[in-house]
Amino acid sequence: MLTLLQIAGSIGLALRLVRIDLGRSYPCLVAFQLFEAARLTAFSVIRPNTNAYALLYFFTEPALWVFYALITLEVFQAAFRTQPGISTLSRKLIAFCLSGSVLLSAATSALDLQRNPSPYKILEDYLTVERVVNCSLLLFVVLLLIALTWLPILLTRNALIHACVFCFFFSVKTGLFLFRNALGPDVADVCNLVLLASTLVSLGLWFFLLTKTGETLPVRAGYSRDPAQEHRLLAQLDAINRTLMGSAKNKEY
Secondary structure (H helix, E strand, O other): OHHHHHHHHHHHHHHHHHHOOOOOOOHHHHHHHHHHHHHHHHHHHOOOOOHHHHHHHHHHHHHHHHHHHHHHHHHHHHHOOOOHHHHHHHHHHHHHHHHHHHHHHHHHHHHHHHHOOOOOHHHHHHHHHHHHHHHHHHHHHHHHHHHHHHOOOEEEHHHHHHHHHHHHHHHHHHHHHHHHHHHOHHHHHHHHHHHHHHHHHHHHHHHHHOOOHHHOOEEEOOOOOOHHHHHHHHHHHHHHHHHHHHHHHHHHO
16 A cells, blocks of 8 residues: 555656646656656566566666665755855765765675675675665765755755755665664565655655745755854855866866
8 A cells, every 4th residue: 555655656746846847956856756656566566576576676776776866966956056066066976976885885795795695696785785875875965964054055945845855765765774784684574664654754745845936935954143154154165166166167178
């Protein structure tokens, strides 16, 4: 039942974002929801104890890692829309993070399998890669929320909501994944149930809180400060942005 609700929720969220003209602002979120709905539908009609089910998992799981990286980048770009230099730097860092995570996880997997051989080598490799990739991207998302809390950045209401909801969704998913890896497959059913419930909550928050007017409604995520201190922080942020923009232009020449 929860899986069917998630499929319907994913499709409904994607269609609603397109209908209220937010599909161009959050294309990665829309594409991810449609992909996830198609993926879950395929899993629902294939028997779990078959090679087809395993192949579907192995071929679609890496696409999820890419989607998570793209949505993380989308969140950064929405938050730092007025600082294109910082937004460009975040794109490079996330790409480097994703590539480095795959390489690091591959090396870690080889070491782990040598110490504790597993009959499910491919599955263990995938789990190792997913663990490192998710933890790395989660670090970026948490750092973003810390930055939004500390810096007096002016952003749109939708951008703030998108950042908070994705942080909740991805934090729960990564935490449950680590919990399952630590305690083994005996807790898999409980983790899956909690994950489905948290995903439905995230879909509901995205569906009801992302609005057309929220795309132009300015908000400030940081706490209130003395005006002089706030002006100084904004000046420092603008200086960093100009430096990054100047570096990018120099590289082009």
